[in-house]
Amino acid sequence: MSRQSASFLSPQSDPLRHATEHLRFHRRRFIAGAGAAGLAWMNPLAELLARDAEQKNSQSAQSLILIWLGGGASQLETFDPHPGAKIAYGSQAIKTSIPGIQLATGLEQLAGELHRTTLIRSIVSKEGDHERGTYALKTGYRPDPTAVHPSIGSILCHELPQEVTRLGLRTEIPRFVSIMPNQWPGRGGLLGAEYDAFKTYDPARGIPDVRARVPEDRYEQRMTGLNQIEQAFMQRRRRFVQETIHRETLQQAHTMMTSDQLRAFDVTEESQSLQDRYGDRPFGRGCLAARRLTEVGVRCVEVTLNGWDSHANNHNMQAEQKAALDPAITTLIQDLADRDALRRTVVVCLSEFGRTPKLNGLEGRDHWPHGFSALMVGGRFRQGYVHGATDPEGGKEVESPVHVGDLHASLLQAFDIDYTYENISRTQRPIALAEGTPITDLYQ
């Protein structure tokens, strides 16, 4: 019914499986139900189901850190150089820890850790506009006027539980965080606004709006007053008011405000030397905060580094951003490896599109969705593997193309999430979590 080909792979007689099917059916209905969207996160069935998903495979990844190169990084000046070719326009390349594979200059630190990564050089998208491209790469779908697809971070929060058995805790802070987002942080879409990313800025500036403006005793006073008002409003409206889950949301907000887990945002708790290695920049701090957040069960952290939209003066603009990217992403990989956390944490470095092989009149490169790069580390992604290739002449044909939908199916697979599972949009259309097929070559 809701499931496609994947379902016959598992034994039909498995009673848990059977129960799960049953629950899934309910959950689907639950999301589709008008007005009930706000309740979805606290549905005990959903929670039970998600816990089941987590326990299914203790080897599966638990958190995603999405390094977002906003504006469109140039594949030629980052992960996919073609030194010596005409399309390089003088850009140079360096050796890496994978024999025979080069990165562009400016990524010297990362080059030393490349053997830990899977590098895809053949991402293919159909969207050449910033907003639409971001939508495509974050959701795995092209924009559609009849449905808003959930972003990968929202899907992870929806599918994975709030209780983290491994850590013996329940996550009290938002489980999908976007650090220094541009205009398009990941959205919950058809899963509901409660799956939108929680937006926060340079960790040095603290987190917006989480500190009560009054001391705790006055806060209590205010809440008691609020109770009086709620009681009056509840008269003859009890069911309606309960359905708003206003009170629960307020309670959750307060739980977050007083949670010790908020310290995960505070990077100054780390040693000065580690902070220095990440880089004394907002982006470096963002990456460090991302690692800390995954340690309290946050399922997805987007860390955005903007400024790659080099329509003019491409080489210099790309170089400037690389200076921020290189130390932060390299340290993040090393830091996770040192903590033995790479198995359960996937790091993906991605852009909304790449840039044109041809340099324009202003020495800039324009938007190019026809073949660009993604770097993945951790989970069960292979170590030291390069997938696909772009044309050294600058043509649109790529070797072993990975379509945006395939990329998403591959990512969900790494979390043992059934990417064929279908949510029902409000137009009653079933929409799979990802429309592509996982690329098996990417896994160990």
Added chain:
Amino acid sequence: MRNLIFLLVVFGGLLGYVGYFISASPAEARPDIAPWETKEIAFQAASLRVERLLEEKWQAEQIEPAPKADDLAIARRLGLALLGSIPSLEELRQFEQDSRAKEDPVQWWVSKWIDSEEDRRFSEYFGERWARAFVGNHNGVLLLYRRRRFVSWLSDQLHENRPFDLVVREMIASDGLWTDKPQTNFITAAINRGTSVKNNPDPELLAGTVGRAFLGIRLDCAQCHDHPFEAWTQRDFYELAAFFGQTKTSLVGIQDRKQAKFKVEDPPGSGTKVVIEPDVPFLGELLTKDKSWANPRRRLADWVTHPENEYFAQAIVNRTWALMVGRPLVEPVDDLTSVGEVSDLLQVLAEEFVKSGFDMKDLIRLIAATPAFQRESFDMGPEAEKAWASFPLTRLRPEQVIGGVLQASSLQTIDYEASFLFRLARDFGISDFVKRYGDQGEEELREQGGTIPQRLLMMNGKLLSEKIKEDGSPFESPQQLATLAPNDAQMVEIAYLITLTRRPTWQEQKYFLEALKEKKGRARKRALEDLLWSLMNSTEFSWNH
């Protein structure tokens, strides 16, 4: 020194003026009700017809409707629906002191807000809401699309109350430059956002919008496959798109190029393209056969807005209802056909809308006059809810929440007489708040629960805390209340009026008087700040009811 005297005079005058609302002394009636005698008889007949329909339905289904909501609760609904804000204390006092207001409170409020010559709050707010349906809230392509111009054009149409069929016809059929003819931005909004063409308006995207916004049908589902439940086929969709197949951008703006043909790959992926001629998916007899017109969009526009094309009136009425009540008559708002039969209430309202000559302000009046709009938001059971025998609780949009916060911080009506600088600062604050609260864009009529960041923003956010703080601006309500309210009871009552548009119950009054008891100076101001915080963080403040 002269400046100081000037300030003293202004400030003193203002305090006197504000003191006047607080003490609420009887005043002369102010002549600010616009006459609405014209079309009165027709309107009364329509209103009676809708009233009968609902009451008979409730009786037949043995539904006990919720009691009639009190005047202030209805004023709050209307303010939120029409202005995106709540009534000010100034307006509430005008209402209480105007003897004519008692005769028909609902129409008094509606007329005050939608018929005013100088107050553009209604047209601006409603214009933005309609723009969401017509062009979404994206910024589109640089240079070729001017969303602000489109919205202000739409606001002008609403302000002048131009027949709505003409407004829609102009959007579909106009030629010209997007800067000079703002209505053409309806077309240019579809540049490079669809998938079928580049650098020109996308016919398929436009066909989808025409279906959803003007007809209440989702033909764009048929873009990929024949519609599963409806009679629409892919061919229907492409034929509708073909009306825009010649529409191109040029140096003189939007224009149709006669020689251009609309071609579609058939079957998809085959590489063979077939030419599709424009046609409509239903009611073909209403489409003019005369193809000699310069512009096929004019044929489409006439067909869409044809008085006998009931889809059009129903789609517009359904959305207007949703804008006013918070929930559409038929859900989802842009897909009337998926539920089978259209509700009889929608049908009757749509008929009256056509009869009135697509008069939007009349439609607003008519909806406000229905017994459904005037019910309490009490839980009378699911059947009553379905039959509109109680008013639904719906989440307010971010603009409405911030509108409420800003209005509550001033005893006077803010906005239409406000200075340019004030508006600039305010608009900036609003856009930041809206962004943080979470703008749902085109999805705004979908029902949503609240989110944690929204609560955090209201509990701890800068904007609200500055508006209520004990040592805030002397021109804002907390300071004025603390210094001018004659006693604690009055202060509590006004705090309720400016935030929740109601008076406290006796239990509430008792509780908060206790909290204020024997507090003086700063302590009293703090207690007031706490009261305002509690009021603005309540369910009642953030939900329409």
